[in-house]
Amino acid sequence: MSALIQDLGFSVIRMIDHFGKITVFAAQIGRAALTPPARVRLFVQEVFNLGVLSLVIICVSGLAVGMVLGLQGYNTLVRFGAEQSLGAVVGLSLIRELGPVLTALLATGRAGSATAAEIGTMVVTEQLDGLRMMSTDPIHYVVMPKALAMIFVMPMLSALFIVCGLGGGYFVGVTLMGLDGGTYMSSLQSAVDFDDDVVSSLLKALIFGLLVGLIATYRGYTCKPTSAGVSSATTSTVVIASVAILIFDYFITALWGV
Amino acid sequence: MLAAAEAATDEAHVRLRDVCMAFEDREVLRRLSCAFPRGKISVILGGSGSGKTTILRVIGGLVHPQSGAITVAGHEIQGLSETEMYTVRQKLGMMFQGGALLDSLTIFDNLAFPLREHTRLREAEIADEVHRQLAAVGLTDVDELLPGQLSGGMIKRAALARAIIRKPEILLVDEPFSGLDPVSVKRIEALLRRINRELQITMLVSSHHIPSTMRMADQVLLLLDGVPIAGRPHDLQKSPDPRVAGFLSEEADDSFDAAELVGRRSE
Numbered sequence: 001m002s003a004l005i006q007d008l009g010f011s012v013i014r015m016i017d018h019f020g021k022i023t024v025f026a027a028q029i030g031r032a033a034l035t036p037p038a039r040v041r042l043f044v045q046e047v048f049n050l051g052v053l054s055l056v057i058i059c060v061s062g063l064a065v066g067m068v069l070g071l072q073g074y075n076t077l078v079r080f081g082a083e084q085s086l087g088a089v090v091g092l093s094l095i096r097e098l099g100p101v102l103t104a105l106l107a108t109g110r111a112g113s114a115t116a117a118e119i120g121t122m123v124v125t126e127q128l129d130g131l132r133m134m135s136t137d138p139i140h141y142v143v144m145p146k147a148l149a150m151i152f153v154m155p156m157l158s159a160l161f162i163v164c165g166l167g168g169g170y171f172v173g174v175t176l177m178g179l180d181g182g183t184y185m186s187s188l189q190s191a192v193d194f195d196d197d198v199v200s201s202l203l204k205a206l207i208f209g210l211l212v213g214l215i216a217t218y219r220g221y222t223c224k225p226t227s228a229g230v231s232s233a234t235t236s237t238v239v240i241a242s243v244a245i246l247i248f249d250y251f252i253t254a255l256w257g258v
Numbered sequence: 259m260l261a262a263a264e265a266a267t268d269e270a271h272v273r274l275r276d277v278c279m280a281f282e283d284r285e286v287l288r289r290l291s292c293a294f295p296r297g298k299i300s301v302i303l304g305g306s307g308s309g310k311t312t313i314l315r316v317i318g319g320l321v322h323p324q325s326g327a328i329t330v331a332g333h334e335i336q337g338l339s340e341t342e343m344y345t346v347r348q349k350l351g352m353m354f355q356g357g358a359l360l361d362s363l364t365i366f367d368n369l370a371f372p373l374r375e376h377t378r379l380r381e382a383e384i385a386d387e388v389h390r391q392l393a394a395v396g397l398t399d400v401d402e403l404l405p406g407q408l409s410g411g412m413i414k415r416a417a418l419a420r421a422i423i424r425k426p427e428i429l430l431v432d433e434p435f436s437g438l439d440p441v442s443v444k445r446i447e448a449l450l451r452r453i454n455r456e457l458q459i460t461m462l463v464s465s466h467h468i469p470s471t472m473r474m475a476d477q478v479l480l481l482l483d484g485v486p487i488a489g490r491p492h493d494l495q496k497s498p499d500p501r502v503a504g505f506l507s508e509e510a511d512d513s514f515d516a517a518e519l520v521g522r523r524s525e
Contacts, residue, residue: 121361122361125356125358125361126354126355126356126358127358127359127360127361129315129318129320129354129358130352130354130358130359130360131360132318132319132320132340132343132344132347133318133320133347133350133351133352133430134347134371134372134375134376134420135344135345135347135348135372135375135376136371136372136375137340137344
């Protein structure tokens with residue numbers, strides 16, 4: 001019993017220690033972002049790597065999720081004779097919840113893990129130490145552009161996911177199930193409020209981008225300088241970021257009402 | 259004549275006093291005191307895990323010892339923040355064992371990196387300087403290649419060129435001969451000697467390659483079981499200390515065995 005309490009105590013201390021370190025790390029990124037020179041070229045490169053290279057997976061996933069929502073929604077609504085509300089169901093589900101959350105989970109799997117692996121490999125091959133020896137802060141040169149790019153691209157990827165999802169829902173509801181296109185669109189338009197739903201959804205995605213960017217860069221930056229260390233950093237990035245997204249999603253929804 | 263590690267210096271450019279360094283439970287440096295003279299080639303010699311690389315990393319401020327004092331080019335670096343260390347590192351260059359070239363940049367961009375970061379040179383001047391350094395280390399037509407497209411010896415030469423491109427006062431060189439064929443070993447050795455002679459750089463080299471060490475070093479710091487023994491190369495070779503003689507002969511035997519084995523396999 002005492003061993004169990006001891007283990008629990010160690011786990012809590014380790015968690016607090018990690019939390020403190022990640023807070024300091026976030027502050028270092030923030031300071032680096034405000035310190036010249038601005039790494040514009042690296043930032044644009046990272047936007048391409050994290051955002052543009054994720055477009056296909058985001059579009060395909062968004063379309064598939066929208067189609068499933070359209071199908072499930074239609075089959076459920078038709079029982080109550082409310083199939084004309086399909087646009088509202090698909091739209092609100094995607095905009096308020098599924099768009100930002102699924103986009104963040106997909107970005108974690110594709111871009112977050114790649115970021116952690118890339119930085120981890122730089123640790124193993126002493127590239128970050130090489131930068132330090134050239135009097136260049138690795139947080140400024142390597143970490144900050146990646147973290148900021150993740151924050152920047154996440155709302156855009158989420159918006160794209162939502163648009164593709166709405167298209168998928170339209171295709172299933174209107175083209176396959178024979179719902180009137182005007183009904184679908186007017187239901188969507190009347191149910192979705194721009195400020196309460198769309199803007200809040202994008203802010204949610206922004207917070208998820210911050211989480212994924214911070215966790216991925218932190219795990220890569222602090223990984224053990226071995227191949228197993230890189231592997232562990234990559235895996236833990238996906239696991240921790242995914243869990244963090246879902247937990248934060250609950251609290252944002254509960255406290256903010258989005 | 260052998261002397262205590264700290265006493266064997268003319269004008270110390272780098273000095274360590276009572277430095278203790280441990281990684282978790284493993285003690286690597288135990289109250290190490292030594293000094294490295296200005297403008298000379300000092301080679302830190304020792305077996306695997308003896309702390310050679312750790313000494314270089316302590317001097318570069320990449321790892322922080324648990325206790326002790328370190329003076330680098332007149333700066334007391336223990337307790338300095340990372341930002342303060344960047345100022346000290348302006349006087350340092352380091353060639354890492356694996357090169358540590360940025361793998362996403364071409365060789366040209368790798369060499370240009372420190373100049374673009376810390377000088378106001380125009381691109382044409384940077385290009386001239388990069389090509390001059392590449393030529394100095396015997397590399398041509400590698401501008402557009404990525405580090406992954408070079409051989410081990412070429413990577414080390416490119417890393418050396420990057421380390422000296424800003425004309426540092428002190429050059430830290432980590433295992434420059436590891437993993438190289440005999441021809442490349444001699445080429446790197448000649449390069450290091452020439453750089454030291456022409457630029458008057460204080461050079462600290464970690465190595466376990468005894469023949470090269472004996473040829474190029476002005477001073478050797480031999481680490482045996484955590485105990486530093488400093489001296490000139492020929493003094494070490496004539497040392498009556500059985501530990502020194504044992505280390506030098508064992509390493510020589512290993513070299514002989516390896517050469518013999520290669521010879522047998524090729525027959």
